[in-house]
Amino acid sequence: MFNIGQAIKDLRQAVGLSQEELASGICNQAQISNLENNNATPSAMLLNQIATKLGVDMNYFFEMQESHKIEYLQNSKKYIRKSIRIRDYENLYNTILSEKKHPYYQETENLQFLLWHEAICIHYVKKESTRALEMLNKALQMTNNRKYYTEQEIEILISISIIETETKLYTKSEDDFKKALDSFKNTPQITNPSIELRIIYGLSKLLTDTGRYQESLDYSLKGIRLCKQLETLYVLGELHYQCGSNYARMGEKEKAISAFDKAINIFELQSNHLYVQLVKKYRAELLGIEES
Secondary structure, X not given: OOOHHHHHHHHHHHHOOOHHHHHOOOXXXXXXXXXXXXXXXXXXXXXXXXXXXXXXXXXXXXXXXXXHHHHHHHHHHHHHXXXXXXXXXXXXXXXXXXXXXXXXXXXXXXXXXXXXXXXXXXXXXXXXXXXXXXXXXXXXXXXXXXXXXXXXXXXXXXXXXXXXXXXXXXXXXXXXXXXXXXHHHHOOOOOOOHHHHHHHHHXXXXXXXXXXXXXXXHHHHHHHHHHHHHOOOOOHHHHHHHHHHHHHHOOOHHHHHHHHHHHHHHXXXXXXXXXXXXXXXXXXXXXXXXXX
């Protein structure tokens, strides 16, 4: 949390004033000491007088507070996203329960972010898929009151679709993936184009699971082209794996081997040793190739 007392102390020391000198004509030295030790909160009038004496506008402290808040949320959300990416759901779940109490997360969109990721943990840690889907839909409804979806709302819809796929709610999942894709295309401002890749990859997995291999292959190849266009490795290995999986099921062994090899090369480049082993395992199962 931002400590206004520490900010006052840091600025006072920077300009070379003692507590007594800062207090002169404003309050007494004890009050400054209490403020700096976070034992008291300054009134707006007192804060304005202190700011003037220190040679700054009162907004300086509010801007510092906002800057601290932004930095805290950025770091926190970065950690949460990374934990999801490496599937560290157990530790993440405990972190989210703690963060839900933090004042910075009480604003609607930030609280929505936490509820979204808590639901993912509920699905994978608690194995309560129905509850997770209820939470995700609740999170979606917290802000969904416009003609278009925000990026965060689209990502929540993707999470809903993924859990529906994993719980074999295939028709609902396909509808939601396509709804997410349409929403992505209709959203006025997109800052994270990789969202489209997540949707395409999700659809390709769903279509493979439901035996629609050619359709899945078409989406996978579309995703690979988009990766190249965006110059990103994000889900590129996964998309090549999907191609290999579909080719294998369609009886096109040489194409399957080539796609699996590309997936392995990408995962090795990313030092993703777990996925390298998984691809090798599934390649052996699908093609009957013994791993050396």
